Amino acid sequence: MTFRLTNTAKTYPDGTRALLSTELTVNNGEIVSLLGPSGCGKTTLLRIIAGLETPDAGSDIWFDEDNVTSLPVERRKVGMVFQSYALFPNMSVRANIGYGLKMQKLPKQEIDARVTEVLEMCQLQKFSARAISALSGGQRQRVALARAIAPRPRLLLLDEPLSALDASLREVLRDELAVLLREFNITAIFVTHDQDEAMAIADRVAVMSNGRVVQSGTPEELYRNPNSAFVAGFVGNAMLLDGKNTGNVLILEGGELKLPSEGTGQNVFVRAEDVKIDDNGPLCGQVETITFLGTHYRIGIKGITPNLLTSVFAGQSAPKVGQRVKVAIGPEALMLLPEGAV
Amino acid sequence: MFKTKTKILQLTVTLTACTFLLVPMILSVMAGVTANYFQGISSGLTLKWVFRVWELYADSIFLSMWLAITCLIATLIIGLPAAYGLARHPGWLSRLLEEFISLPLAVPGLALALALLQLYGSMKGFRASWTFILVGHVLYTLPFMVRSILAVLASMDLKTLEEGAASLGASPWQRFRDIVVPNAMPGILAGALTVVTLSIGEFNLTWMLHTPYLKTLPVGLADSYASMRLEVASAYTLVFFVLIVPLLMAMQWASARAQRISQ
Amino acid sequence: MVSGESEAGWAIYLDILRKPRYLNTLVLTVLVSLATTVAALAISTTAGMFLSRNRFKGRGILLSIMTLPLAFPGVVIGFLIILLGGRQGLVNQITPGHVVFAYSVVGLFLGYLYFSIPRVLLTVMAAAEKLDPELEEAARTLGASPYRVVVNVILPGLMPSLVAAGAIAFATAMGAFGTAFTLATNIDVIPMVIYTEFTLSANIAMAAALSIVLGIVTWALLLIARSLSGTTVAAGG
Numbered sequence: 001m002t003f004r005l006t007n008t009a010k011t012y013p014d015g016t017r018a019l020l021s022t023e024l025t026v027n028n029g030e031i032v033s034l035l036g037p038s039g040c041g042k043t044t045l046l047r048i049i050a051g052l053e054t055p056d057a058g059s060d061i062w063f064d065e066d067n068v069t070s071l072p073v074e075r076r077k078v079g080m081v082f083q084s085y086a087l088f089p090n091m092s093v094r095a096n097i098g099y100g101l102k103m104q105k106l107p108k109q110e111i112d113a114r115v116t117e118v119l120e121m122c123q124l125q126k127f128s129a130r131a132i133s134a135l136s137g138g139q140r141q142r143v144a145l146a147r148a149i150a151p152r153p154r155l156l157l158l159d160e161p162l163s164a165l166d167a168s169l170r171e172v173l174r175d176e177l178a179v180l181l182r183e184f185n186i187t188a189i190f191v192t193h194d195q196d197e198a199m200a201i202a203d204r205v206a207v208m209s210n211g212r213v214v215q216s217g218t219p220e221e222l223y224r225n226p227n228s229a230f231v232a233g234f235v236g237n238a239m240l241l242d243g244k245n246t247g248n249v250l251i252l253e254g255g256e257l258k259l260p261s262e263g264t265g266q267n268v269f270v271r272a273e274d275v276k277i278d279d280n281g282p283l284c285g286q287v288e289t290i291t292f293l294g295t296h297y298r299i300g301i302k303g304i305t306p307n308l309l310t311s312v313f314a315g316q317s318a319p320k321v322g323q324r325v326k327v328a329i330g331p332e333a334l335m336l337l338p339e340g341a342v
Numbered sequence: 343m344f345k346t347k348t349k350i351l352q353l354t355v356t357l358t359a360c361t362f363l364l365v366p367m368i369l370s371v372m373a374g375v376t377a378n379y380f381q382g383i384s385s386g387l388t389l390k391w392v393f394r395v396w397e398l399y400a401d402s403i404f405l406s407m408w409l410a411i412t413c414l415i416a417t418l419i420i421g422l423p424a425a426y427g428l429a430r431h432p433g434w435l436s437r438l439l440e441e442f443i444s445l446p447l448a449v450p451g452l453a454l455a456l457a458l459l460q461l462y463g464s465m466k467g468f469r470a471s472w473t474f475i476l477v478g479h480v481l482y483t484l485p486f487m488v489r490s491i492l493a494v495l496a497s498m499d500l501k502t503l504e505e506g507a508a509s510l511g512a513s514p515w516q517r518f519r520d521i522v523v524p525n526a527m528p529g530i531l532a533g534a535l536t537v538v539t540l541s542i543g544e545f546n547l548t549w550m551l552h553t554p555y556l557k558t559l560p561v562g563l564a565d566s567y568a569s570m571r572l573e574v575a576s577a578y579t580l581v582f583f584v585l586i587v588p589l590l591m592a593m594q595w596a597s598a599r600a601q602r603i604s605q
Numbered sequence: 606m607v608s609g610e611s612e613a614g615w616a617i618y619l620d621i622l623r624k625p626r627y628l629n630t631l632v633l634t635v636l637v638s639l640a641t642t643v644a645a646l647a648i649s650t651t652a653g654m655f656l657s658r659n660r661f662k663g664r665g666i667l668l669s670i671m672t673l674p675l676a677f678p679g680v681v682i683g684f685l686i687i688l689l690g691g692r693q694g695l696v697n698q699i700t701p702g703h704v705v706f707a708y709s710v711v712g713l714f715l716g717y718l719y720f721s722i723p724r725v726l727l728t729v730m731a732a733a734e735k736l737d738p739e740l741e742e743a744a745r746t747l748g749a750s751p752y753r754v755v756v757n758v759i760l761p762g763l764m765p766s767l768v769a770a771g772a773i774a775f776a777t778a779m780g781a782f783g784t785a786f787t788l789a790t791n792i793d794v795i796p797m798v799i800y801t802e803f804t805l806s807a808n809i810a811m812a813a814a815l816s817i818v819l820g821i822v823t824w825a826l827l828l829i830a831r832s833l834s835g836t837t838v839a840a841g842g
Contacts, residue, residue, distance in 0.1 A: 052742050073745045086743035090761035099757070100747035151747060348751060352655035359648050359722055360670045366685035366719075367673070369695055373688065380693070448827040450780025452796050453816035456803065460813065545678040546782040550800075560783075564680045567787055572693055579681060590676040591669075 001064050001154045001187050002028050003049075008059035010044050018044040019055075020211040026155075026204075031181055031188045033202035034213075035195060037234070041211040042191045043159060049189060050157050051076045063154050074103075079148030081158040085140050087132045093143050094119070094128040100151035114150060121183070122146040137165050138173055145177070149184055156181070156188040162197060174200050195235050199223075207231050229267060229337055238269040238335060242305050250334075254304030255283035258331050266336040272298070274333030275311035277319065281328030285309065287319050301327060371583070373576035391577035395566075399578060402562035403585075405472065409558060410541040413479040417537050420480070421487035422530065426522055428488070429495035440492070444485040451546030454481065459550065472556055478547040483540050487533040490600065494529030495522070497604035528600040535593035543586055559585075617814040627815075630793040637714055637794065638778035644714075645721035645774045646767060653729030654759070675723045679716075679783020686716045686788060708788055716784040721774040728773070732766035765833040772830035776823035795819055 003026040010019040019041040026032045034042040047053040049061065051073030061069045068076050079100075087096050094115055101111040119125050122142045127135060135143065141161060148156060161177065162170045178201040181188055192198050198205045199219040206216040207230075215227045222235045232238035243252035245263035250256065259268065277299070288308055289300035297318045300308040304327060311327065319325050374392065378385040424443065428436045446454055458478055468474055500522070507517045523530075545560040552561050559582060566575045621627045656668055674682065690696050690707035697704050706712050736759065744754045760767075782796040789797050795815060803812035 050742075050746055052745070073742070074748045074750060076746075077748070078746055080743065080746040082739045082743055084737065084739050086737060086739035088740060088744070088758060088761075090757075099744070099749075103748035103750075103753065147743075147747070157746075346751075349655070349659070352651050355648060356652040356655050356667060356671075359652050360667050362715075363674055363719060363722065364670050365695065366689045369688040370685060445824065448776070448824040449820040450782065450796065450816075450823055452780065452782045452799055453820040456799070456812060456816050460809075539676050543676055543678045543681075545680050549782070549786070550803075560678045560680055563678075563684070564783075564786065567680065567684050567687075575684065576688075579684060582681065586676045587673065590673065593676075594672065 002026070002062075003155055003187055003189070004062040005049065006060045006062075008045075008048060008061065009056045010041075010048060010053060011056050017211055019048070022213055024206065024213065024216075026187055026189060029185055029187055031190065031201060031203045033190045033192060033198040033205045034208055035192055035198040035205050035234070036208035038193055040208040042193075042208045045208070046157055046159055046189060046191045049155070050078050050080050077151070077154045079151065079153030079156045081141075081144045081148050081156075081161045083160045083163060085144040085164065087140060087143055087147070089132050091132070092128070093124060093130050093132065093135070096132065096143060097124075097147045097150050099147065104151060118146045118150045122180070138169055141165065141173060145180065149186065154187070156184070156186045158188065158190040160191055160193070162192070162194075170197075177201060199235075205235075207234060209234075226269075226335065226337070229269065232269045232335055232337060236271055238271050239305070239307070239309060241268040241270055241309075241329075241334075242307070243268075252283065252304055253306070254285045254327070257282060257329060257334070259336065260331040260334060261336065263336055265339055267339050269335040269337060270329055270333055272310040273312045274329060275301075275309060276328045276330075277311055277313055277325050278328035279326050281326040283327040283329070285325060285327060287321050287323050287325055290318055290321060292318075301325065367583070370576045370579045373573055374580035375577070376573065379572050379576070391573045392581065394574055395578045395581055398570075398574070399557075399559075399562045399566070402557045402559050403581070405556065406542050406559035409472065409476060409479055410538045412476055413483055413541045414534055414537050416476065416480045417484050417487040418530070418534070421484055421533065422491060422523070422526070425488045425491035425495060425526070425529075426518065429492055429500055440488070443488055446481045447485040451478075451482065451544070452550065454478070455547045455550030458547075470553055470555075475548055475551045475556060475558065478551050479541045479544055482544060482547055483537040486536045486540065490533030490536060490597070491526050491529040494526050494600055494604045498525060500525075528596070528603045532593070532596040532600040535589065535596050539586065539589045539593050542589070543582075617810050618818070620811070621814065621818065626793070627798070630795055630798050633710075633793065634779060634795045637710060637717065638775050640714055641717040641721055641778045642771050642775045644718055645725045646771050648718075649722050649725035649770070650729050650763070650767065653726045654733055656726075657730045657733040671726055672723045674719055675727075677720075679720065679781055679785070680787050681783075682716050682719050683784045683787025685719065686712050686784075690715070708790055708792075710792060712788050713785065713792060713794070716788055717778045717781060720781065720784060721777060724777070725770040725774055728766050728770040729763065732763050736762045769830040769833040772826040772833075776826040776830075780819055780823050 003024075005022065005024045007021050007023070008019065009017070009021045011017050022045065024032075024045075034045060036042045044053060048055045048059070051068070051071060055061075055069070059069060060067060063076070088099065091099065097118055098111050098115045101114060106114075115128075116125075119128050122145060124139070124142055124146060127139060127143070132140065132143070141164070145158075145161070148158075162174055165173060174197055181201065190198075190201060202219065204216060205219055205222055206213045207222065208214065209230050215222060215231045217225075222231060226232035226235060226238070229240070241250060241252060241257070243250050245251070245259065245266065245268065247264065248259045248262060250259055250263060250268055257268075283304050285301040285303040287299055288302045289298075291298040295314070297313040299311045299313050299318065301311060302308055309327070313319075372383065373379045375387050375389065376383055376385060377388045377390075428440055455478060458474075458481075462468055462474065462477075503521050503525070504517050507521050512520060543560060544558070545564065548558050548561055549564065552558065557565065563575075563578055563582060566578045570578075621631065652671065656664060656671075677685075687707045688694055690705060690712050692705050694705070694707060696706070706715075740758050740762065741754050744758045749757060780796060782800065785792075785794050785797045786800070796819070799812045799815045799819070802808040802815070
């Protein structure tokens with residue numbers, strides 16, 4: 001199913017504008033992630049799509065050729081995985097998964113057959129008779145997913161489906177979820193505040209800030225060509241090189257850098273992995289902090305920009321704290337974004 | 343605002359229930375300040391019935407206040423150390439003791455009163471004194487005090503706090519005074535207001551325990567309902583409302599506060 | 606409780622079941638208490654869900670009205686019912702016929718109901734606040750109608766509290782003395798029989814036996830209630 005939403009906004013009775021006018025299209029079978037910090041409106045947008053919130057007048061939501069804007073949630077045929085999973089404690093795993101089918105008043109044999117099929121797909125056969133309280137966090141997450149897809153919804157919605165899990169489990173289940181969602185071959189929208197999660201699971205990421213979508217694209221596009229300081233910072237933690245640029249040259253406290261193009265009126269950003277410690281580098285600073293992270297070091301360098309400039313250092317012998325170092329940044333690694341862009 | 347049928351039905355039930363609860367209260371207040379209830383409000387508003395109540399029942403009102411205060415003191419003296427002991431030594435014995443203290447909560451006041459009469463009825467001096475009623479009130483209200491304090495104490499890590507104080511050189515008494523009591527304050531306050539509210543309104547026990555010379559406010563109320571004209575009975579009820587409603591509101595506020603703290 | 610100078614011993618308990626007067630009393634008390642419990646649960650659950658789910662002007666006032674009777678002793682409630690349905694009561698004044706219900710079983714039932722509504726309401730509202738709204742939303746995304754949401758999600762979630770509140774309402778009604786004292790001048794309910802046996806007939810053994818039966822029943826019910834909800838509610842009245 002192709003999902004389309006136009007001119008959709010949400011203003012609360014107290015005047016808070018949770019969502020500014022938004023356009024969003026999700027193609028058939030595509031998995032899109034809504035990524036943003038808390039309070040950016042991503043959950044509001046998801047709940048509007050589900051039908052759990054009423055959008056402002058003038059909003060339009062289309063499921064293929066159906067305008068579902070005024071359709072109540074129970075008739076929209078969406079599947080939703082909630083942040084807390086919201087599994088019914090008074091029902092077994094099997095009854096939870098079959099609930100949506102029961103609501104469609106399907107014959108009992110068909111419900112049984114379809115629940116069994118979904119249980120297998122999600123590898124939950126062993127747990128089918130269990131009570132919800134007897135499941136681990138990861139198992140609950142899978143039951144929630146199974147329950148949402150069992151009625152074959154037109155659109156699957158996931159609200160921070162991994163945030164209730166331990167950090168160690170989260171990474172494993174993230175990859176598992178990415179595989180399962182593609183197996184279901186379903187159109188899905190997935191809300192998260194975690195950029196790694198968004199990039200690992202989604203075909204396309206829509207970055208949100210202050211109630212609107214600021215950029216939408218594949219994970220690679222967002223990473224390499226952010227359109228704003230916000231996206232550059234939120235996706236891949238880009239750092240601002242705060243200095244003075246005149247023409248093709250950026251003048252920093254610790255030296256001068258050549259820019260790839262005309263830089264007047266632009267802010268320059270760089271990512272830690274592109275900041276190289278190099279004896280022939282044009283910038284000069286002093287090591288302030290060193291953090292050993294197993295595969296690499298993170299080195300904080302002062303004296304180049306007003307804040308610490310972070311460099312990822314993969315070599316064997318890291319410099320010492322207090323040591324003066326030379327730093328190089330290739331012109332191709334610099335991202336120029338217009339000043340004042342949010 | 344209330345668009346759906348379900349909500350309209352819910353609102354109707356709520357409003358009907360409110361009407362059922364409120365109308366008799368209003369009738370009672372009105373009857374208490376109307377010159378002649380039979381003729382209705384047109385006979386004029388007056389405070390003479392309230393003054394009449396004061397003449398007839400001032401002693402009862404003062405006795406109830408006195409009982410409430412002494413009952414509060416007694417439940418504090420017994421309840422605070424009891425709650426502290428129960429919180430400090432959790433286990434089956436404490437639970438059993440708590441259940442034992444709470445028994446008067448579950449057993450109807452009438453049965454409790456009969457038991458007291460059977461036990462102490464023959465001790466004439468005690469039977470005829472106000473302290474006999476006090477014993478009944480303390481039995482009845484103590485569980486509320488203990489539970490209220492216990493709920494707050496159970497929510498904090500009392501053991502570690504006390505160990506912390508002990509490591510700084512505080513004696514057991516100093517720890518109780520400086521750590522336990524201040525932290526239990528919301529529970530003590532909620533418990534105290536509950537005890538006073540319940541004691542002032544207590545009828546079931548008191549009716550059985552009272553003597554003709556010792557009538558509390560609710561006993562006086564029952565007396566006025568049976569033998570006085572409707573206006574006097576209503577005016578007396580009005581006096582009771584004026585006394586009990588602010589107490590109830592304070593009690594609800596304090597209990598909600600104690601509950602927030604203990605979560 | 607001490608059953609006093611009872612020579613009859615255990616036989617007195619058999620009397621409760623054998624003598625029609627006591628047996629009828631027992632049956633009537635249980636029936637009125639059951640009716641009170643059912644009505645209070647229905648009214649307070651509806652109103653409690655409504656008040657905890659909707660924020661509107663006047664909600665605070667409605668809530669205050671519905672919790673005020675918490676502090677009223679049974680005698681006062683009895684008097685309020687008399688003002689409503691007694692000979693000089695409101696209903697008798699505004700209706701053409703001669704409608705006096707205060708001293709009948711209906712009056713007693715209304716008095717018990719007056720007493721129970723606030724207590725059940727508070728229990729239900731406390732439980733309603735703890736319900737996870739995501740559960741209801743989940744049911745709706747799965748296609749459940751509002752009615753199914755109530756049956757499959759809200760009622761199961763409230764069930765422990767409803768059982769507890771019901772037990773409290775029932776136990777309170779069984780032992781309610783004050784209300785019965787003002788209203789049940791012609792009706793035999795257990796607390797009134799205990800009172801008359803004790804004061805008028807001086808049948809102390811019977812009064813004690815009835816109190817013990819009553820005490821054990823209410824204590825057991827409230828034990829169940831407390832283990833299900835963990836709340837402390839006064840059993841006075």
